[in-house]
Amino acid sequence: YWYTHASWATWEKQLADQGFQVFAMKYRLNFEAAWPAQRDDVASAVKWVRDNAERYDADPDNVLLLGSSAGGQMATDAATRDTNSLGLKGIVALSPVASPYRAWQDGNTSTDDRIRKLRDNATLLARCYPDPADNSTANREMGCWDTWRDMESKNAVSKGDAPMLLVHSDGDFVPPAHSTELEAAAKAVGVPASDVATRIVTGSTAHGQAILGTPGMFTTVVSWLKAHTA
Numbered sequence: 001y002w003y004t005h006a007s008w009a010t011w012e013k014q015l016a017d018q019g020f021q022v023f024a025m026k027y028r029l030n031f032e033a034a035w036p037a038q039r040d041d042v043a044s045a046v047k048w049v050r051d052n053a054e055r056y057d058a059d060p061d062n063v064l065l066l067g068s069s070a071g072g073q074m075a076t077d078a079a080t081r082d083t084n085s086l087g088l089k090g091i092v093a094l095s096p097v098a099s100p101y102r103a104w105q106d107g108n109t110s111t112d113d114r115i116r117k118l119r120d121n122a123t124l125l126a127r128c129y130p131d132p133a134d135n136s137t138a139n140r141e142m143g144c145w146d147t148w149r150d151m152e153s154k155n156a157v158s159k160g161d162a163p164m165l166l167v168h169s170d171g172d173f174v175p176p177a178h179s180t181e182l183e184a185a186a187k188a189v190g191v192p193a194s195d196v197a198t199r200i201v202t203g204s205t206a207h208g209q210a211i212l213g214t215p216g217m218f219t220t221v222v223s224w225l226k227a228h229t230a
Helices: 009-017 037-051 070-080 100-109 113-126 144-150 177-188 208-213 217-227
Strands: 064-068 090-094 164-169 196-201
Touching: 009 208, 009 217, 037 070, 064 070, 064 217, 070 090, 070 164, 090 208, 090 217, 100 113, 100 144, 100 177, 113 144, 164 177, 164 208, 164 217, 177 196, 196 217, 208 217
Parallel strands: 064 090, 090 164, 164 196
Antiparallel strands: none
């Protein structure tokens, strides 16, 4: 939801046991700063990991991102922004809100409190309601409509983007369309099918990190991450 930091305590040790050096990334929450502050925080965190790689016996040339829900949106943004300017080897996004505008639209028609809450938090992140006629810059770095467009990962795809594994459950309150639309946009600009894929866990309502607890998914994610390091 962009307003709280999820704990990775359940999974960070298991990922470390698989040979990864795991760093938890903090970012400014939506009530602390408007978009694109969160993008800047991700870039700063990746730089910190590289600058401190030797201290933690990490490989600065093999940086991957794993994000969940709102963190998934930041991961897809990092993969696509400025043609993978962070030099990531790949990202895995669990239930990514890759389209905050879709979240806003869905929240306007849904009676599900979680979906409506997601709409409200996307609006807070942008500091305005999406309106193509409104490009005022009050309370934000960019114009209102430009901010909404900039939050959409599919609007930034290019052929050199970092590889992406996008995962949802079929009953996820962040629906798979967030990722299937991103995947389609990536393929349309020439991203190879091997570099972007959407996995849908059937018969499940798991969201975000909980998807890792569905049968076989942790192994799938670990295998994908390992395959994308040199």
